[in-house]
Amino acid sequence: MQTAIYMLNHLLGDMNQTKKPTALIVGSGPGGLASALLLAHSGVDVTILEKEEKVGGRTKLVHKDGYTFDRGPTFFHYPEVIEEIFKAIGRDAHKELGLMPLDPMYRLVFGAGGHIDATSKLDEMTERIRELAGDKNAEGFEKYVLQNRKKLDFSKQCL
Numbered sequence: 001m002q003t004a005i006y007m008l009n010h011l012l013g014d015m016n017q018t019k020k021p022t023a024l025i026v027g028s029g030p031g032g033l034a035s036a037l038l039l040a041h042s043g044v045d046v047t048i049l050e051k052e053e054k055v056g057g058r059t060k061l062v063h064k065d066g067y068t069f070d071r072g073p074t075f076f077h078y079p080e081v082i083e084e085i086f087k088a089i090g091r092d093a094h095k096e097l098g099l100m101p102l103d104p105m106y107r108l109v110f111g112a113g114g115h116i117d118a119t120s121k122l123d124e125m126t127e128r129i130r131e132l133a134g135d136k137n138a139e140g141f142e143k144y145v146l147q148n149r150k151k152l153d154f155s156k157q158c159l
């Protein structure tokens, strides 16, 4: 009996050394791509299956009637997550992806007239809202952002 267990352990040990573990990931959205990076880095032989022609899932570009729609920019408002994933595999997300902050980030155009160029600088954004929509909306916006910064700081501990 002892010999059989020894032989089995030996055999399994040999198999573990020669056979690379494999993983099949269905979908190449941010979740699938992040999992693939981490698994491949830990020595797993990863295959990704994607039903669409392009990777990126819901964050990928859409081309229509000569226009290009980038559906994923808000995904990069919290680059810490991407930085952490790349760091875990020994890479620098900024070098790999060429991330750069944009200012203005985007332009909001209102049907009732007027527009706002969105900036991540709270003071400037508050003033732009004040110009377009008055003191009450500017103060409401500032309060909303400050409250949400607090909520984000709390929730970061669970990420």
Ligand SMILES: Cc1cc2nc3c(=O)[nH]c(=O)nc-3n(C[C@H](O)[C@H](O)[C@H](O)COP(=O)(O)OP(=O)(O)OC[C@H]3O[C@@H](n4cnc5c(N)ncnc54)[C@H](O)[C@@H]3O)c2cc1C
Pocket: 026, 027, 028, 029, 030, 031, 032, 033, 049, 050, 051, 052, 055, 056, 057, 058, 059, 071, 072, 073, 074, 075, 076, 077
């Ligand atoms: C306009 C917009 C703004 C967003 N803003 C944010 C944001 O600010 N922050 C944020 O965190 N998230 C945001 N999201 C959500 C974000 O896009 C999703 O959280 C993210 O894409 C989820 O990633 P995922 O990999 O889980 O799934 P998905 O991105 O949905 O990817 C799933 C992939 O699986 C593929 N697939 C599905 N079924 C099969 C199958 N049977 N065989 C093969 N392939 C299959 C799909 O084609 C797709 O490529 C936004 C989404 C949109 C549309």
